[in-house]
Amino acid sequence: MREFDYILDEIHEECGVFGIYNVENAAQLTYYGLHSLQHRGQQGAGIATSDNGHILRHRGNGLVIEVFNSENISELKGNMAIGHVRMGDVKSPGIENIQPLLVRSHLGDFSVAHNGRIVNGDQLRMQLEFEGSIFQSSSDSEILCHLIQKESGTFTEKLTKAVSKLEGAFSFVVMTGSTIYAVRDKNGLHPLSIAELGEGYVISSETVAFETLGAKFMRSVKPGEIIKINKEGLKSIFYTNCTQDKMCSMEFIYFSRPDSTINGLNVHTSRRICGRILAEESPCPEADMVIGVPDSSLSAAVGYADGSGLPYETGLIKNRYIGRTFIQPTQQERERGVKMKLSPMSSVIAGKKIVLVDDSIVRGTTSKYIIKLLKEAGAKEVHVRIASPAMIAPCFYGVDTSSLKDLISARMNLEELREYIAADSLAFLSVEGLRKGLGNNICAACFDKNYPTYLFGLEKKFKEEKEGK
Template identity: 50%
Template sequence: MIKLVDMKVEMHEECGVFGVFNHFNASLLTYRGLNALQHRGQEGCGIVSSDGKTLKAFKGEGLVKNVFKKKDIDVLDGLHAIGHVRYSTFGGGGIHNVQPFLFHSQNGQLGLCHNGNLVNATKIRGYLEQQGSIFQTTADSEIIAHLIKRHRGEMMNRIKESLLYVEGSFAFMFLLEDELYVALDKQGLRPLSIATLGDGYVVSSETCAFDAVGATFLRDVLPGEVIHISKDGLNSSFYSEDRKHQMCMMEYVYFARPDSQIEGINVYQARKNSGKVLAKEAPVEADIVIGVPDSGMSAAVGYAEASKIPLELGLIKNKASDRTFIEPTQALRENAVSLKLSAVRSVIKDKRVVLVDDSIVRGTTIKQLIQLLKHAGAKEVHVRITSPEIKYPCFYGVDFSTYDELISAKYKPSEMKDVIGAHSIAFISIQGLIDAVGRKEGAYCTACYNKKYPTYLYETIIDANKQVK
């Protein structure tokens, strides 16, 4: 969810969800699955488990490996579990906003976790509070639990009717005592897949987590679909007839792990293809191609292959470091950049370098990398980016913080190269990226590139002096 502060936009988190149904090691498998999804959020994590009668929860702030100890996993007994990794901006941090949430009522218990962002959350929350609802958190995810509580009948119908009230992006998991429901927004903006494991099922934001637990991919959850998982198997329904395939393009560009499959497309291959397309769209005379670890490496391979310029390992990553893009403050991002990478002087000295990266959001990392390469003796540094220019905020759960921090909202590429200190800079075209990813349907959410938002934005609308209307 987004709130307006001095007419600036604060973005919600990009998160990961993971669930297990009908496995004797459900909580342990969920722990392993969350570790595989750690790149999607590092500020907090949690697990809710069920033994068929009682739901139990454990969560904390920090990395999965630091929050959970063996004794915590042992307490979370049962055959079913759901888990969540979180990166927060909207609603702030704090343990009260760490998911999954666990609700108790006279009709039973409900565990809930969510990846995405509800663009009409403030409007719905205000309505529910007027009707007497009392919220325990500031996260938009809690809204759906209050909506479900207000509906009657079978749980499938209650969930479907509740989802009709909300707009935006979401991959929801709902755990009851002996049932699991999963739901995806009608635009299909967030990834969500199902796998089998023995006689049970596994659900995850990314397929890479299936490998971590030995599960076998079954299929993707479809836009607008609600799936009921029980001892009788899978039962599918749709909460809306107005459905589209508009997967967030940044999943392919940056967020997902390269070994994940998103709607049948391998992320590594999509990134490699984008490098090939970019080499054709923006060629340059150079001596070596260098990729920015880790997410720029796949594209660098493609750029080198298509351009016939040798690929070299010119930047070395400190494996103890984390991604700078999802550091919550600018000061932390800048400090992290200085610690995470070092240049190989013998490779770079006196060379004309093509530096390939996946995206430029704030410009923090790329500027420091160019300085690093020049300090190591690079003769020229030509920046090539396998994402189009990010000019507009994302309202669906990706942390593009404010217009002031979106460097492409302020500068044209011809101006940006001087700001960051590059000899040249070029971005892949939107159509080039679509062709590189290659899904047959061809529909993606590209709003951060071209302002074509797939939903109405409700209270996230900015005044006429800003770029989003």
């Protein structure tokens, strides 16, 4: 591999959703809410509002601050809104895939924003197309729009019937001219919470958005629950009784901001606990210090230092103006961004034996590059400790680890991987350690292959890929 010739070894998720009801300047506050969720997607953003029953929308490619300005925000009138930030990829770059989606119907307009992945989406799309539906995007989020249109009854009844046909991971916010709905899948795979703001309500993928707006956290939307918010207040509806709580473990490990709270557990605290458990499982007494890879690994590095008794130091500096370069959709853009992203602190690490704590290893290329940077800066030894288990299986619920060829731990054993990244030692947190830190109500399928849902054949092509068929 040529110097700097790699694909950035990080993972990304689909998006973040936001909703607000009965609050003045709803679009403006949604803008601030989406800004708090920007880390969940940087390729596109959108806001839809209801102005006396008429739904207005603006969306575009880029960061929230690039898509919106005072002029287009002022045009989005109304006291209720939903918003979306999106991770893009080279397969679906078009404006038609940027949410919220908007349906104009003789029965009334409605808008939809979605986080996650519908695992039976291919089957539903084929069925809907056979029945005459015409899709405008490649997003599986649009499936819900067509299912709603196919059902009968009130809008609430139509929505309830529609979501009951979906399998997989989904957190939806749906807005009609007078009502906002918050919907969470029956497995509870991704977070969705609700808060009070004055006489109104706020819905968000992460609680950090509530802090930004000064909203008071109420509770999480429960698995299998639809929360209906309109002038009559807040109403809870369950579309199924077959529920389980299997929060995606990567929400704690990587995706969510450290100041967010998921299922009652602060993300920073969860990472610090896992780092401490990692130190107990895989100590490195010969090391001089512990450093973390900015930003999502810093809490785990502090925990490892706590558990090991080694000093915690700042050994890597992140350029704050680069952003989260893993969201860049092409390899060329990833490569260009990561060259400017991290700088080693030579004065701190020169001549030292270092424990380098990171949150995960996907392809291994970034770990290899960082170790090379540290040793070129004078580090005597670099011992790598990963605050999550080895990623050995693809995710089908909205996390972009969909190819086994991209998961280096599925192809290499521990020693082979250590040699590849040129670490002096390498250890991962055990699955048992992860559950000890986060609890048993998590999905750890990418680490142990125990998927919480039926996969509708999605897993077959990955098995064939591994077998070289």
